[in-house]
Structure formats: structure tokens, C-alpha cells
Amino acid sequence: MGEFDLIARYFARPGPTAGATVALGIGDDCAVLTPAPGHQWLVSTDMLVEGRHFLSTVSPRRLGHKALAVNLSDLAASGGSPRVCFLSLALPKVDEAFLAGFSEGLFALADAHGVVLAGGDTTAGPLNINITIMGEVPHGQALLRSGARVDDDLWVSGLLGDARLALEVFRGTVSLPGEAFDAVRQAMELPQPRVALGRALRGLASSAIDVSDGLAGDLGHILHRSQVGARLHLADLPRSSVLGGMPEDLQRLCLLTGGDDYELVFTAAAQDRSRVLEAAREAATPVYRIGRIEREPGLRVVDGEGRLLDLTLQSFDHFKS
């Protein structure tokens, strides 16, 4: 099978490739997009490499899901409504089973969020997946990292740390019974981007970021860009019952520096507490209050008794770990 057959068979779909947003999709030099009046575009791009962002053991279907999910998560953190994506795929060879599974997983998630695959590129080469996602937001309403204010509440969605726990099992440093492993593995391989929550937080959250490199590091970006500090309550960090049953040190590692969580961490004025809970209910996404923004720069993590923990934290860095 050649390049054009491959695109035609697995990635070009006659159905939803033209509509209000996409005037022209796959099949020309460029896709043509018509912006909605009064809106801005949000754009993000993520490159996934085997051994860094996924393991060789992942199923193609789950990989297709995850490749799009990590991009949707960036869009969610900005409060965007997803519209289109562009897929670049380098493959060592044309592997039809891989392509069938990968495209199924990708399109299932794309369809769930109304995203159209409007273009891309395929080539032979070491396995590499790059997706660029575009979404829209009403003018001036994008959620940024830079808006956190002193005394804002600090919130996080969903559960933290399961993906890292799964990685530790794959690395052989932890062992888990089959069912527990399946659960944390699903967190690692099938993250659910918090698109509905991000949208519901427009005009409400003062700042937001998605947790992809670990809570401490990603929260650090908010603090840095907002020129504030934060106090985080370790005991309030939401965790699964599987992770909650692990040794204290491992829990901390997974919760604070885990990576691959794809939850949203965000700030909002304390007076908006009930509005945040209402937005979360609308978005059918659990949220938890985990701390507070402070004037003093830096991140302080306290235990259940309010004691400051001495933590040297390292968030995930693709050229360091």
C-alpha cells in the first residue's frame, strides 16, 4: 500500500470533513477553515515518541486515543471548543493492523468531541506521532497560566498519580494485582481530556494548566507566569483507592511529580467556590480544592497536620529523565 492509499483507507472520511468550520479538508495543499465571528483560535501541538510518551506494549487503538487526548487536554486547559486536528505520522512500515486500530481510537475520541481530522502527513521513518489541534474560544476568554491572584483557591480535577503508578509497574519497581493494574493502566493509556470542564470554567477560573508533566511542575508554570506562590495540602490531593493503598513515599511521588495525568489544575476566587462546583457538575467532572495562592513565591506542600514538607521535586523533562 502506498502513501495515498493509506490516507484514503484509514484517514480520509467523506462524512464530516466539510462544515461550518472546515470549508475544505484532506486532499488539497492546505485545509481551509472559516473562523466563527467573535472568536479566537487556540492552537497546540504535541509530538509522541515511543519509550517517551508511550510504551511498545500499548494497543494501537489506545495509542490513537492518547495521541489526540494529550492535545485535547491542552485545549481544555485553555477553555477551548475543539474544532479540527492535523495528524503527522511516521511509520517504520505500512502495518495495516496498527493503522486500523490507531485510526479507530483516534476517530472515536475525535467524534466524541466533534473534532474533524482536516489534514496531515504520512512518511516512512521511526514511529512518531504529531498532532496539531485547533479550537475556538469567544474573543478574550481563553484561560491562561498567568491570571492566578493571591488568595485564589487552587483546584484540580479528577484523580492524580495513577498513570505514574502504572509506569512504575511497567518499570518493575511496584507490583499490583491484575485488576488494580488494569485500572491504573487505563489511566495511563486512556486519559480523558477535560474539555467540558475547561469550557465551563471560561470567565470563572483565573488561571489553568493541564497536568502532563506532574502537578508540582505544571502548577509551577502557573506560579511563575502569575508571579505568585502557593500552599498545597497533600492530604487533599485526590487519588484512587489503588494509589491510596500504596506506601506514603510512592503516593507523594505519583501525586506530585507523576506526569501523564491530563487533569486540569486551576485557580478561582474564593468567593466563586460554589460557581466552580456548579461548573464542574455541568461538566460531569469531579473537582477538588487542594490549596491556595499566596503572595510569597514558590510552592509549599503541607501534610495533614499543616507541617511543611521538605520536598525536592523534579517535574518531567524530556531531556533529563
Place this chain on the structure above:
Amino acid sequence: MGEFDLIARYFARPGPTAGATVALGIGDDCAVLTPAPGHQWLVSTDMLVEGRHFLSTVSPRRLGHKALAVNLSDLAASGGSPRVCFLSLALPKVDEAFLAGFSEGLFALADAHGVVLAGGDTTAGPLNINITIMGEVPHGQALLRSGARVDDDLWVSGLLGDARLALEVFRGTVSLPGEAFDAVRQAMELPQPRVALGRALRGLASSAIDVSDGLAGDLGHILHRSQVGARLHLADLPRSSVLGGMPEDLQRLCLLTGGDDYELVFTAAAQDRSRVLEAAREAATPVYRIGRIEREPGLRVVDGEGRLLDLTLQSFDHFKS
């Protein structure tokens, strides 16, 4: 050096990262773009892999140029005005000499075309470069592959075949004296995207495509999408004096199936001949009339005496050649 230092040192520039189009560039989850009223967005993405799209012998500076040039070429073929790009880069290791050269080459071309690098991603992994480019075009004026009409003139810009000739030298099937080799190597490594020409052809060309996989194959996409055929005059195909001095068979191979030309092939009504020449003059880009669109499907190549050539042509396919 870590991922964030790398981005700060080589890719984040304080100057032109915010303006009319880019409300927010590098440094948040998404870039925020403000569309110009009455315009559509054109988007294209290209992935470059060593050994497929460039050789290990290319200088980092030229590679940075080429990675953006191939994307700008897609935009040129659609008649777009370039605005922003997004760079994903997988590198085996942090190589500062590579990064310095690569980013210099990329930014030199970006600046020449007013393109802002508004975001991206970096990771460790086998060398892979993916750029997504976005440009704008007045609503409804994008040049498409599908508009060629019977009796339209067939045009091409610049010179064809030199990049392929350079590749044959690298492959050892041809040898050239130093100066001639430098010239064709420059065509391969420093292609000049025809952005000004594409823009000048808005409302004038009935169809267009950029020649990246070889003239015959890329023209074939216009014929297929426009449901027409074409007659091409081999003797009229523009070539450098270096290529013109090569054996006839090699010339044909390079001119018709070369690849990596990044010239525009386009069609326009015969009555618009002088307008096309005027547009080319405005864009300071030479153009050549090389044939005509015909009703009968397929591509017919004729020699200087008008004799039909029997050619079995194969355009470049990343999973075949």
C-alpha cells in the same frame, strides 16, 4: 540543558511573538490567534525524517530553512499569506550546535515571510521535524487543485529537476564538477517557496499545487481533482544549464518525477496569459507556459516535434521508493 531551557534559548523570541494575529505565543497551553475579518485560515503540516526528506550531510542551518520552506510552499500553492507556524522537534540529544544552526535557518526564512513561531513541542527521540503552518486568504480566494478547466494554459514557476539531480549525485549515479554540484545542491537544500507568486495568482489561477513529489505526479493531482487531462511539452519545461547539459533520459527523470522542486504548477485561462505574466513580474518569479488542459483524462507528454512519449512515470511515494 533541559527542555524548557532549550525552548527559551533557541526558540522563544520576545520580539514579534505578539501582534495583530498572535494574541499569545509560546509559553501557555495553546497559542491564541485573532483572525482577520473576512479571511479564512489555510493550514498545512509536514513531517521531515532523515534519509527521506533530508540527508545527514545537510547543514543544520539549511535544514531549518528547508523544514519551514516545504510548509510555506504548501501555503504558497493555496495563495495564502503566511502568519504563524508551530514546530515539533524530536532530537536524539541536546546538540547546541545543531539547535543554533537549525533555529537560525528557520527564523531567517520565517522573518523573510513575516511568520511567527507561536508554539511547538520538543522531545528526545529519533530526529524528526514537524511544522504546522497557518496563513490567511480573503474568504473564498484560496487556490485549489480542483479548478482546472479544458483549454486552460498550464504553467510552472522557476526551474525543475535540480534537486533530483543533486540527489543522484549523492547516490553516486551521476558526478558533477564542484561548482555545478553546489548549484544543484542549493536547489535541494535551500528551496525558495513561491509565496509571493501564490498570492499574486489569487483570482487568476484556476488551480494550483506545489511540486514536491515530482511534476507528473503533482500535476496528476490537479487533473484528478479537476476531472480533466493535460498535454505537456517536454521541451518547454524550464531547466538549469547544469541539468540541460545532462543526458536526455536523466533530464526527463529529473524534470518529470524529480521531487523536492517546490515550484508552483498552475492553470489559468488562455485569455489571462498577459495577466499571469504581470503577476509573475510583480512577484519577481519567472513562470513558463508548459502545456494545456484537455478534456481527455490522463497526462500526455510530447517531445519537441509533437510526438507523444511513452513514459511510465512514478511519482515519489514515501512508502514505495
